[in-house]
Amino acid sequence: MLYDKFSEKEMERIGTYKIPGSYGPASLEQPKLNTPITPRENMMRVMRGERPMWLPNMNRDMNLVCPDMMPDASARAFGGVDWFGVEWEYEPLTKAAMVRPGTRRLSDITNWEKELVFPDLMDLDWEKDSKELYHMLPNDRFTYFVIYNGIFERTADLTSFEDTFCYLLEEPEALTAFYDRLIDWYIDLVKIARKYYHADMILFHDDMGSQKAPFFSPDIYEELFIPQYQKLTKAAHDEGMFISLHSCGNVRMQIPNFIKAGFDGWEGQEGVTDKDEIIEKYGDQLVQLGQFRIPTDLSSDEEAVEYLHHMIDTRGKKGRCAYRIRDERPNKGPVNLENEMYRYSRQVYDRLYDEK
Numbered sequence: 232m233l234y235d236k237f238s239e240k241e242m243e244r245i246g247t248y249k250i251p252g253s254y255g256p257a258s259l260e261q262p263k264l265n266t267p268i269t270p271r272e273n274m275m276r277v278m279r280g281e282r283p284m285w286l287p288n289m290n291r292d293m294n295l296v297c298p299d300m301m302p303d304a305s306a307r308a309f310g311g312v313d314w315f316g317v318e319w320e321y322e323p324l325t326k327a328a329m330v331r332p333g334t335r336r337l338s339d340i341t342n343w344e345k346e347l348v349f350p351d352l353m354d355l356d357w358e359k360d361s362k363e364l365y366h367m368l369p370n371d372r373f374t375y376f377v378i379y380n381g382i383f384e385r386t387a388d389l390t391s392f393e394d395t396f397c398y399l400l401e402e403p404e405a406l407t408a409f410y411d412r413l414i415d416w417y418i419d420l421v422k423i424a425r426k427y428y429h430a431d432m433i434l435f436h437d438d439m440g441s442q443k444a445p446f447f448s449p450d451i452y453e454e455l456f457i458p459q460y461q462k463l464t465k466a467a468h469d470e471g472m473f474i475s476l477h478s479c480g481n482v483r484m485q486i487p488n489f490i491k492a493g494f495d496g497w498e499g500q501e502g503v504t505d506k507d508e509i510i511e512k513y514g515d516q517l518v519q520l521g522q523f524r525i526p527t528d529l530s531s532d533e534e535a536v537e538y539l540h541h542m543i544d545t546r547g548k549k550g551r552c553a554y555r556i557r558d559e560r561p562n563k564g565p566v567n568l569e570n571e572m573y574r575y576s577r578q579v580y581d582r583l584y585d586e587k
Contacts, residue, residue, distance in 0.1 A: 449487070525559055
């Protein structure tokens, strides 16, 4: 396997990636560096458990695909009606949408067969959209397709969080019947992501925790969710893709269940779980995705660089993660943290592999 030592020549900008916008923003540009292997191959190494050459940057190295023509995507980004008829309301302060208060699409989970009409995914012109979008997607970058909302979130969107918690305890048979149908629908969407957008990975959203703890016990997850998600992850793998779960909140207790369900990676919320402990214990089984959040109280570029180095030294030492940078400092200096992330992680991985 190719593993050249880092050279400063790699920092040379040899081109520009034009990236289509997702979640609302317009398209943007990212620099193309003189890397020894493509960003896609480097991320594939992470997902396969092989030796990456640098810690993948989810902004620079990846194509995020979440077509705005999908009602779920447009409703979540701008407000409006999602695929299942739930109305979302845009909140300017948070720059995101939430289910409009008082909205209830489904009277009770036991009535789902009578009251819900599953959308026909082929009503959308995927071929046309992919041709218009895909020509912008650099094929030397890793492409992931975002799907939301997951089966737990969807239940809460259609009814309410309070009732959904009750259904988990009181209506497991009705939930299982509903989830059987819902997962089949998601599997069709997974196949579309591969056929039309050539996705390397699915990022499937299903938030399952508060700041303090999961919404429900590992036993409930094992009973109701693992059988469903095993079908979903198998379908993605059968299509030649990886699949990762985005799940916010303190879901530490569910990490073993995410692995049992067949997910290749997990994207979790920063600051509510000990991600260093999780990567140390489960990194060989579960890739970690997320953000390096540069704190607001760092007053200098030197402090920001030191913080970034620390994150790479700890979180990145197994070569089983990919992160984007979110610099929250109000006063930023001239340092290019994206470049520093590439340069330093290349040097760190050189040293780590020399030691082995």
